[in-house]
Amino acid sequence: MDFPLIDLMDAHACYERLVALLHPDGLACPRCGAADRLGIHRRHRDPVIDYQCGHCRRVFNAFTGTPLQGIRRPPAQLLLILRGIADAAPAAQMARELGCDRKHLLELRHRLQGNALLRMDRNPLGDAVVEADEAYVNAGEKRDPAPRPGRPAAAAGQSPPRPRNLRQRPAASGRHRRQGVG
Ligand SMILES: [Zn+2]
Incomplete structure (x- = not known):
């Protein structure tokens, strides 16, 4: 297991990565499927947020209805377990x-x-993971969803030397962050 340690220490980053892996098309109500009017119900397990659907009133979080439901572990540990x-x-x-x-x-x-979930995480080229990250960013920010030129060589599909894909992520998220600000 060779995660970048600094990443694992950021609970929010780990949580966002889990959400992107669990919901590559964006978070939606597990009962009625609505993706809009998801209000924040409570934040008693920061950074995990409980949402309430504005359509059917169902309360849920990102793990509801997924294989990780009910496993009350910090997001960094959940990522380690998946890995x-x-x-x-x-x-x-x-x-x-x-x-x-x-x-x-x-x-x-x-x-x-x-x-x-595991197939995605094991993709040796990491493309699925990058796409999941981008889907999450796009779902969250609703801006500039077009594929961007000049992505890093590793993310562009050239085989990295090892089948570890998580190493590429800090660069990818840095890219998002940079472009999100600018
Ligand atoms: Zn609903």
Whole structure:
């Protein structure tokens, strides 16, 4: 597991990455599917936000109805768990490193078997991940959705030396941030 450590320390960045992975088309109400009029219900688990649908009044969060529902772990740990499962790390080792129950990890691994979430995370070129990031940014900002020229070589589809894609993300999000400001 070689995440950039600084990324893992930013709970908000980890949460946003999870939301982008879980909802590549943007967050929507799990009951009626509406993507608009999602009000903030409460923030008792910062950075995780509970939303309430303005159409059907359903209260939910980004994990509702996903394989990560009910796993009350900080977003950074959820990302580590996903990465560990995608890498087929031994559950006993993950349980030791993350200080969580091996049985729960095995259950989660079972739940995630064949899930698109892991396929996306394992994409050796990282394109799906970059696209998910961009979908999230586009959904969140609703501006400049056109593909941009001059993306970094690694994100443009040239094979990176290793099948780790998370390394590319700080550059990608930096690019978004830079262009978002300018
Ligand atoms: Zn609804």
